[in-house]
Amino acid sequence: MTEGVALLTVFVLAVFVGFEVVSKVSSTLHTPLMSGANAIHGVILVGAVIVAGTADEAGVLVVALIAVVLATLNLVGGFVVTDRMLEMFGAKRPGPPSAEVAAKEDGA
Amino acid sequence: MIPVWAQVCYVVAAVCFILALKGLSSPKTARRGNLVGAFGALLAVVVTFIAYDIGNLGWILLAVAVGAVGGALGARRVAMTAMPQLVALFNGVGGGAAALVALLELSEPARAGIERSTGFGDFAWFALLPGDLTESEISRMVEILGTGSLTATAFTALIGSVSFSGSVITFLKLQELMTGRPITFPGGPFVFGGVLVAALGLGVWTVATGSVTLAIVLALVGLLAGVLLVLPVGGADVPIVISLLNAFTGLAVAAGGYVLENALLLVAGTLVGASGTILTRAMAHAMGRSVSSILFGAFKGGSTAG
Structure with missing residues (x-):
């Protein structure tokens, strides 16, 4: 039971960290940030591996392996596609934010 | 440990x-x-x-x-222009993985405790209808897993499925495999409301019985809810819905972490859930719209045609 409360505590604190950590995101980075966050939840791979590692029936193992493939797609694909987005981003605007971006942020 | x-x-x-x-x-x-x-x-x-x-x-x-x-x-x-739909697809498979992990975790004590009494062996998954369990078996199941874990399992199965099917629809819309215009039908809000009520009822029933079959039905209802959630959204608003579904997947992963008593999954999922919510609001704000008008605007005639 105390284990449950400990996990609940971690959950509540993580909610506040999550709110706080992206509170100042600039609007040009909305899509890469979404993509990066998307990659992070691909860490469900850890859960899929644990479940697949304890599977002792063929049917369960097959479903668990599907979960492993899906989670890895999410994790690896997510980080790679985010990197590609940011690569494009860096090439396009090496300097400080353009006037267009600044205007957009003022409007927001 | x-x-x-x-x-x-x-x-x-x-x-x-x-x-x-x-x-x-x-x-x-x-x-x-x-x-x-x-x-x-x-x-x-x-x-x-x-x-x-x-x-x-x-x-x-x-x-x-x-x-x-x-x-x-x-x-x-992938082409640069097709990146948003790829992100949607990655998000969807992540949600699907979370839902599968939850269903498998639920089947674990079921196989250990109930298998013999149904006599179906490998097919216990499909034989675990609520009627097949005696009172003592149900209480044993709930005892093994605990109400908190069962609630988190049902939550993951439902929300992971919503995220999966919703993401597939956003992918189809952005890839122009289906119309980008909002799809509405008469009584749509009531159908959606009915599906949500059904999901809630099934969720409570799943927690009460620990039945794998009920959890699978719950996941299927989640798939339907995801489709109904995204259909009325116009093409221009789809990226914001992807962000919302991204936050959903995060929460599903967090609940999965609770079930597996894995603190990392809990923290990572919660971070994505919380930051994704803030990001969704910021994205909607940048377009001068609110999240509720994006999700439900089509019913009032206010959504973008895309």
């Missing part, structure tokens, strides 16, 4: 994820932030293989290789 050193590594991975989100919030640090996140994920996965007693190792490594090659190739080859 996993070793202390592994739990410490999980803390390091969690910090990497926080730094990744922080880094991604600013143009100068964005790319480094993403790499820090990738490092954290790699660390977490490697530690899991070492710290847990993982069987079926060959099969699992093969599955990881398939997913990694597929994901990397897809992400490398």
Whole structure:
């Protein structure tokens, strides 16, 4: 039971960290940030591996392996596609934010 | 219980994820932030293989290789303009993975405790109708898993499914495999409301009985809810819905972490759930719209046609 409360505590604190950590995101980075966050939840791979590692029936193992493939797609694909987005981003605007971006942020 | 050193590594991975989100919030640090996140994920996965007693190792490594090659190739080859729908697809499969993990976790004590009494052996999954369980078996099941875990399992199965099917619809819309215009039908809001009520009822029933069959039905209802959620959204608003579904997947992963008593999954999922919610609001705000008008605007005639 105390284990449950400990996990609940971690959950509540993580909610506040999550709110706080992206509170100042600039609007040009909305899509890469979404993509990066998307990659992070691909860490469900850890859960899929644990479940697949304890599977002792063929049917369960097959479903668990599907979960492993899906989670890895999410994790690896997510980080790679985010990197590609940011690569494009860096090439396009090496300097400080353009006037267009600044205007957009003022409007927001 | 996993070793202390592994739990410490999980803390390091969690910090990497926080730094990744922080880094991604600013143009100068964005790319480094993403790499820090990738490092954290790699660390977490490697530690899991070492710290847990993982069987079926060959099969699992093969599955990881398939997913990694597929994901990397897809992400490398996709056209720049098609990136948003690829992100939607990755988000969807993540949600699907979370739902499957929850269903499998639920079937674990079911196979151990109830299998013999149904006599279906390998097919226990399909024989576990609520009527098949005696009172004592149900209470034993709920006792093994605990109400908190059962609630989290039902939540993951439902929300993971919503995210999966919703993401598939956003992919189809952005890829122009279906119309980008809002799709509404008479009584749509009532059908959606009915599906939500059904999901809630099924969720409570699943928690009360610990039945795998009910959880599978719950996941199927979740698939329907995801489709109904995204259909009325216009093409121009789809990226904001992807962000919302991204936050959903995060919460599903967090609940999955609770079920598996894995603090890293809990922290990572919650971070994505919380930051994704803020991001969704910020994206809607940048377009001068509110999240509720995007989701339900089509019913009032206010959604963008895309």
